[in-house]
Amino acid sequence: AEGSAPRRIVSLGEEVIQQIAAGEVIQRPVNAIKELLDNALDAGSSQINIAVKEGGKKMLSVQDNGHGIEREDLPLLCKRHATSKLRSFEDLDNLSTLGFRGEALASISTVAHLTVITKAAAAVAGLKICYKNTVLEPPGPLPCAAQNGTTFIVDDLFYSNEQRRKALGSAAEEYARILDLLGRYAISRPDVGFSCKKQGERRPDLHTVAGTSAQDIIRVVYGASIAQSLLPIELEEPGDKTITASADTSFSFTASGFVSCTHYSGRKGIFIIRINGHIVQCRALEHSLEAAYFSYARNKPFIYLDVKLPGDQVDVNVHPTKHEVVFLHQEEILSCISDAVECLLQGPIRCHCMRSIA
Ligand code: ADP
Ligand code: MG
Numbered sequence: 015a016e017g018s019a020p021r022r023i024v025s026l027g028e029e030v031i032q033q034i035a036a037g038e039v040i041q042r043p044v045n046a047i048k049e050l051l052d053n054a055l056d057a058g059s060s061q062i063n064i065a066v067k068e069g070g071k072k073m074l075s076v077q078d079n080g081h082g083i084e085r086e087d088l089p090l091l092c093k094r095h096a097t098s099k100l101r102s103f104e105d106l107d108n109l110s111t112l113g114f115r116g117e118a119l120a121s122i123s124t125v126a127h128l129t130v131i132t133k134a135a136a137a138v139a140g141l142k143i144c145y146k147n148t149v150l151e152p153p154g155p156l157p158c159a160a161q162n163g164t165t166f167i168v169d170d171l172f173y174s175n176e177q178r179r180k181a182l183g184s185a186a187e188e189y190a191r192i193l194d195l196l197g198r199y200a201i202s203r204p205d206v207g208f209s210c211k212k213q214g215e216r217r218p219d220l221h222t223v224a225g226t227s228a229q230d231i232i233r234v235v236y237g238a239s240i241a242q243s244l245l246p247i248e249l250e251e252p253g254d255k256t257i258t259a260s261a262d263t264s265f266s267f268t269a270s271g272f273v274s275c276t277h278y279s280g281r282k283g284i285f286i287i288r289i290n291g292h293i294v295q296c297r298a299l300e301h302s303l304e305a306a307y308f309s310y311a312r313n314k315p316f317i318y319l320d321v322k323l324p325g326d327q328v329d330v331n332v333h334p335t336k337h338e339v340v341f342l343h344q345e346e347i348l349s350c351i352s353d354a355v356e357c358l359l360q361g362p363i364r365c366h367c368m369r370s371i372a
Pocket of ligand 1: 083092096098120
């Protein structure tokens with residue numbers, strides 16, 4: 015019948031391909047912030063400052079004091095699949111960086127106006143450059159005053175995509191997402207100072223000082239009542255017992271962090287999970303923790319867990335936003351962790367809540 019003839023197959027143009035790929039990586043301001051935070055941490059920064067306008071929809075900037083970018087690398091900075099972090103596919107097994115795909119800046123420069131100011135410690139002056147659709151805008155790098163490190167300024171996110179813009183929440187909602195993410199990063203990296211504020215305001219809405227204890231950062235970010243109710247948790251598998259299991263069922267990991275005691279009564283569960291340095295969502299782990307918790311305390315927990323697995327046991331490459339990870343022996347590992355949490359909740363409670371009651 016008419017209309018049922020097959021349509022011809024054609025290859026998409028480079029620009030369309032880039033737009034589609036960028037849309038997967040950057041869906042809202044917080045995704046851009048996450049990528050820029052990861053880059054700042056990969057650059058060895060000890061201080062990272064964020065400023066936003068309209069929840070990041072109008073403008074967001076991330077300033078770091080990391081190693082900066084060499085002038086010769088600037089033409090490749092936003093090129094897709096260009097990275098300083100990965101050389102071969104095998105490198106993925108023992109990756110020490112958060113980024114590796116060379117996709118974030120390509121995506122950001124495709125969906126927004128991107129300006130970069132950078133200065134490597136050895137350079138005499140800073141350089142300022144704008145990027146559009148992954149390439150340098152003429153006239154190229156211009157000298158400017160700058161401190162050591164790099165600042166990324168992202169203006170008019172989704173300027174050419176009205177649909178995407180309309181799908182975003184209010185400025186307050188998008189800003190809340192950014193603060194939530196930043197709190198998670200701050201807790202997992204007490205060695206780095208973070209700040210976040212609305213552009214033009216003096217007071218940051220989140221501010222942590224490098225070198226503060228994780229527990230103090232939790233107090234700053236989530237408040238005193240959570241910070242007071244924390245029990246430290248620490249586990250290592252296999253512990254000191256000898257493993258007899260065959261090679262293909264043996265696994266190892268460490269986990270450390272804090273869980274709230276049975277006296278804490280949060281209205282919603284807060285799970286901050288970090289696996290091999292990546293802040294991720296791991297619904298399976300959240301569910302098993304919630305279940306473990308529910309048998310001892312009829313309320314929702316606060317849990318921060320920093321899990322380390324051998325590199326060849328995890329795949330961080332399954333999701334475009336690297337939001338979810340997949341790891342081997344998931345079931346065994348989850349039950350080890352939830353057993354340990356149950357054990358902790360059963361045992362003599364040593365949190366601040368009890369001390370103040372006793
Ligand atoms: P990836 O992080 O996967 O390598 P990106 O697109 O996020 O890809 O970044 C591309 C490259 O730009 C990085 O490999 C790094 O060399 C450089 N870069 C990005 N952000 C920074 C930064 N804040 N400081 C120094 N170099 C950076
Ligand atoms: Mg990156």
